[in-house]
């Protein structure tokens with residue numbers, strides 16, 4: 001059984017989607033063993049507690065820079081024997097020591113169809129503000145492996161979502177979550193835990209043959 005450590009910073013609806021999938025028996029081959037939050041006030045911590053999942057707080061603001069923060073995070077991941085790290089609304093960029101140590105074992109969910117609306121400065125509601133400002137008619141979500149390039153790692157799954165005329169960033173964010181993020185994140189985690197993902201030359205391949 002692979003140990004899944006979920007990193008969060010906020011509301012934790014993607015964490016909830018993972019917990020719900022686990023409770024339905026849909027996270028085959030893995031178990032959420034720990035939640036780590038970069039903020040003490042993240043509602044995601046309450047979700048972990050309600051489901052008896054051990055949680056830790058490693059506050060980003062307690063560390064002077066990303067390198068020091070990453071070192072603390074790295075130690076915690078080591079102590080938790082993490083097999084898979086899931087970034088579920090985690091708002092801190094990981095430094096390269098963690099990315100190298102967990103190559104192709106860190107998964108991120110991003111609220112757009114990468115390579116649109118991604119990279120530095122594209123996070124949370126801002127992604128949807130920018131999609132609406134551009135006037136795109138379709139957006140969506142992407143689950144990908146994390147590399148040193150922000151939002152640039154091998155794409156595992158994507159799902160499109162329509163943009164409506166009267167959308168606000170908030171309504172669009174909600175639809176992208178409901179129709180895409182909360183579906184493809186648990187699916188990708190399950191595929192990983194069943195060893196059905198392979199990365200070759202920067203591209204991720206899904207094995208749909210296995211039972």
Ligand code: GAR
Nearest residue numbers: 010011012013014089109111123124
């Ligand atoms: C989600 O929409 C997630 O895709 C996004 O933040 C939100 C977190 O919500 N992540 C990023 O923008 C990362 N670049 P949640 O805390 O309710 O899961």
